[in-house]
Each structure stands twice: as C-alpha cells, then as structure tokens.
Amino acid sequence: MSALPATLGVDVGGTTVKVGVLAGGRLVDTAERPTPRDPDVLSGTLAELVLPRVSRHDATAVGVVVPGVVDEHRGVGVLSATLGWRDAPLRALFTERLGMPVALGHDVRAAALAELGPSAPSAPQDAAFVALGTGLSAALVLDGRIRAAGGLAGELGHCDVGHGQLCPCGATGCLEVLASGAGMARRLQQRTGEPVVGAEDVARRAAAGDAAARAVWDDAVDALSHGLAWLVGIAAPEVVVVGGGVAAAGAQLLEPLSERLDQRLSFHRRPVLRAARWGADAARVGAALLAQERT
The missing domain is CATH 3.30.420.40 (ATPase, nucleotide binding domain)
Structure with a gap:
C-alpha cells in the first residue's frame, strides 16, 4: 500500500x-x-x-x-x-x-479527530475533547462518531455555570469567562492592574504562590469541573481529553480538576481525564x- x-x-x-x-x-x-x-x-x-x-x-x-x-x-x-x-x-x-x-x-x-478518531490508538466509542485556549469549546464523540449537529454541538464554553458575569457572546454565566485562557488572563489583570500574558502567565504565578493568580486559577478549575459534570451527566464519555494552551499546565490543571469532578459525580460513569497526545x-x-x- x-x-x-x-x-x-x-x-x-x-x-x-x-x-x-x-x-x-x-x-x-x-x-x-x-x-x-x-x-x-x-x-x-x-x-x-x-x-x-x-x-x-x-x-x-x-x-x-x-x-x-x-x-x-x-x-x-x-x-x-x-x-x-x-x-x-x-x-x-x-x-x-x-x-x-x-x-x-x-x-x-x-x-x-486527531486525538480520538479512527487513526488514534484505542479510540473510544464515547468521549469528549475539551479545548482550553483563547476560548473554550468541546467536541463530542458518540458511538464512535464526532457529533456536529449543524456546527452547533459542543459549545461547552457557553454553558451557564452560575457566576452571573456577562460573556462577549451576550449571555451571562458562561464557562468561557472563567476557564478560557483569555478569561483567566483578563480576570487576573483586573485584580492586579498588571499586564498578564495569557493563561501560561496565570499558571506560572499561581504555581509560585501569588494569591491573586491562585484565586483566578482555582475559580477556573472549579468552573471547569462544573461544566464537565454537566457533560458527563449528558454524554457519559469514557475519556475526556483536555487540550489547548491552558492544558500545557499538565498536572497543575488535571490533578485538581479530576478531584473536583469526582466530587461532583455520584452514580455517573467516571471518565479518564488526560492531556492531549498531540498537545497544542x-x-x-x-x-x-x-x-x-x-x-
């Protein structure tokens, strides 16, 4: 061949x-x-x-x-x-x-498709890919097929997680406001009045013990666990792959996220949470x- x-x-x-x-x-x-x-x-x-x-x-x-x-x-x-x-x-x-x-x-x-499609190793039948970049979105794999729904499926970033703040999309409470890279950087800059260069800067400052950065990071992880709990309840994925620039934080993100997601679930299928194999x-x-x- x-x-x-x-x-x-x-x-x-x-x-x-x-x-x-x-x-x-x-x-x-x-x-x-x-x-x-x-x-x-x-x-x-x-x-x-x-x-x-x-x-x-x-x-x-x-x-x-x-x-x-x-x-x-x-x-x-x-x-x-x-x-x-x-x-x-x-x-x-x-x-x-x-x-x-x-x-x-x-x-x-x-x-x-790259992470969970037919060419991926051990492709699961039911899974989700969550992209944490400048914005926040998801893709659903249901019964081995990526769900598009006319381009409207997977808008996890615009689900209401209850914070009440206005999103650029016009709605309030959107997950993207707290847990996207742009959202985290914007919130830390508002708190400190200092320039913030993306979510990587937030992660670095949080890891170094900066109280404001840790609060922003903690809010993001908590909100993301809330959104993922909704996703698990609806789609019951076996695997949730987390990608995008924010996921470069690795264990700093995935460990607390996994713990908080587990706390929100009861009878649900608990998905394996892992970083994207192809990374960014x-x-x-x-x-x-x-x-x-x-x-």
Missing part, C-alpha cells in the same frame, strides 16, 4: 494561526503567525504560510479549521465571537486565494486529516 500524500493543516486560533505538514504520521515544517480578524486579510496570511509548503512537500490538499460555529457542509464560518465574523464564506475565500482544494472544519472537532498541535493535525478525508 502506498503512503498517503502529504497534506497541510492550518489551525486558525483566536490568537495565532498555526500551520504544519502531516507526512508519514508526523507533523513537520510548522510555523505560526498572529491571527488577522478580517477574513480577507486572513486568506492572504494563509497564502503566505501554505503555498511555499505545498511546493516543498508536493502536498495535494489543505485543511483549515476555525473557531466558533462552523457549517462544514456549506463551508461557512457562521459565527466567531473570538474573531468577530458572521456568515463568512471561508471555504470559497480560501480556495480561491490558494488555488487548491480546501477542507474547512471546526478547530475542536478537528482536534477530536492537535487541531492542525486534525485539519490535515480532514484534508486527507475530504479531498
């Missing part, structure tokens, strides 16, 4: 655009750029990142995954609160600019897998 051709994966995050080439089961030739908010400007950034790699690796297709509500069938970015677009015809825009087939997908469902690369690996599947 011949090896699959190389494909490109692009993860358009709320902060950074990440690109890489999936070849022989390895992610190579990676790069990152700041994310432009305007879709037309973004298409130009993709051309700068993608086209040289197409030539270098003789790649046949590219997968691009984006945050928010994504209609993969129509190729439309329906809504991104993080990047500020609505009903953006992204697949058509990117295909025209790149001059090659583009598979458009949702960033977290793509990460779930899961979405771009999944994007490349989408390109292999759809083109």
